[in-house]
Amino acid sequence: MTIDYPAQADDVALVDLLDRVIGGGVVIGGDVVLSIADVDLVYVGLRLVVAPAHEVELEGGSS
Amino acid sequence: MSAERQLIHAYGVLEADGATPTWPSGIADTSVSTTSAGKLVAVISQLPSSEFDPATWDRHADDAAWLGNVAFGHHRVLQAAVSVSDVVPFRLPSLYGDMSVLRQSLADSAELIDQVLDRIRGHVEWSIKLFRVDDSDDVDTETEPARTGSDYLISRSREKKARAETNDLVRSRCHEAFEQIRQVSTAAARNAPQDPVLSGRREPMVLNAAFLVERTGQHFFREMIEEVGVTCGSEDLQLEASGPWPPYNFAAIADAGS
Numbered sequence: 001m002t003i004d005y006p007a008q009a010d011d012v013a014l015v016d017l018l019d020r021v022i023g024g025g026v027v028i029g030g031d032v033v034l035s036i037a038d039v040d041l042v043y044v045g046l047r048l049v050v051a052p053a054h055e056v057e058l059e060g061g062s063s
Numbered sequence: 064m065s066a067e068r069q070l071i072h073a074y075g076v077l078e079a080d081g082a083t084p085t086w087p088s089g090i091a092d093t094s095v096s097t098t099s100a101g102k103l104v105a106v107i108s109q110l111p112s113s114e115f116d117p118a119t120w121d122r123h124a125d126d127a128a129w130l131g132n133v134a135f136g137h138h139r140v141l142q143a144a145v146s147v148s149d150v151v152p153f154r155l156p157s158l159y160g161d162m163s164v165l166r167q168s169l170a171d172s173a174e175l176i177d178q179v180l181d182r183i184r185g186h187v188e189w190s191i192k193l194f195r196v197d198d199s200d201d202v203d204t205e206t207e208p209a210r211t212g213s214d215y216l217i218s219r220s221r222e223k224k225a226r227a228e229t230n231d232l233v234r235s236r237c238h239e240a241f242e243q244i245r246q247v248s249t250a251a252a253r254n255a256p257q258d259p260v261l262s263g264r265r266e267p268m269v270l271n272a273a274f275l276v277e278r279t280g281q282h283f284f285r286e287m288i289e290e291v292g293v294t295c296g297s298e299d300l301q302l303e304a305s306g307p308w309p310p311y312n313f314a315a316i317a318d319a320g321s
Contacts, residue, residue, distance in 0.1 A: 015262060020308065
């Protein structure tokens with residue numbers, strides 16, 4: 001069993017982070033329009049590309 | 064050039080009487096500050112409009128490196144906050160044209176923020192995942208070649224049945240583990256398991272859950288997940304836990320009342 005303590009933000013996996021910071025959190029309105037739909041699109045786009053980026057990172061060995 | 068137009072990004076809000084940490088740098092290495100708004104304190108950075116306007120977000124919609132950097136900056140600040148006090152995380156991005164708009168938005172959403180604060184006060188989030196390590200999908204693919212068509216059909220149907228039974232078993236183990244851990248939590252959420260391509264692990268993820276845990280009761284929670292982890296381990300399920308996180312999964316309105 002593994003227990004991680006992501007107090008060190010750099011250790012967090014990108015997909016876990018995006019699931020939370022874009023998928024969660026409170027939305028309160030403002031005047032700079034980044035609609036929820038737009039953000040979802042960003043996320044969908046990202047899900048398609050995050051995999052190759054992740055693999056490259058693993059192969060390169062993390063710092 | 065004269066001063067460039069700035070946007071305000073709000074990471075989240077704290078209660079005015081809570082502790083504040085030494086802030087790390089925020090998104091794009093900007094400095095982080097707080098601004099009080101009634102009973103709340105908003106944690107903010109000023110971001111150059113040219114680099115963070117909606118068009119730029121659109122342009123980077125499939126740019127993992129750019130989004131990753133921004134997300135880490137956002138998280139770094141919230142993680143610092145949750146290490147010392149209760150924080151209501153805002154969704155990334157939360158941008159405002161100037162301080163008066165931010166204040167107005169906070170005032171308009173005061174009731175919502177209050178509800179979320181009531182739910183998360185004194186709590187942090189923990190993540191629990193279960194991975195299936197037995198890899199039973201490969202079972203029986205290389206058994207003796209079937210002699211006749213009906214042999215083949217019988218063996219296929221047997222395989223299918225065995226796999227279905229294993230899947231049922233895994234499903235019920237996951238449910239059990241989730242319920243057990245829920246007992247030492249204030250609230251729980253089940254998310255869709257991450258695809259192996261995204262999780263970066265070959266083993267299929269079968270549970271992707273988040274728990275809202277009392278800050279002062281985290282040792283009970285960890286005792287429980289260690290116990291559940293051992294039981295799951297004997298069932299070819301590997302438990303992975305991480306925390307404490309800011310309560311991202313418990314800050315959305317949709318979860319209210321759960």
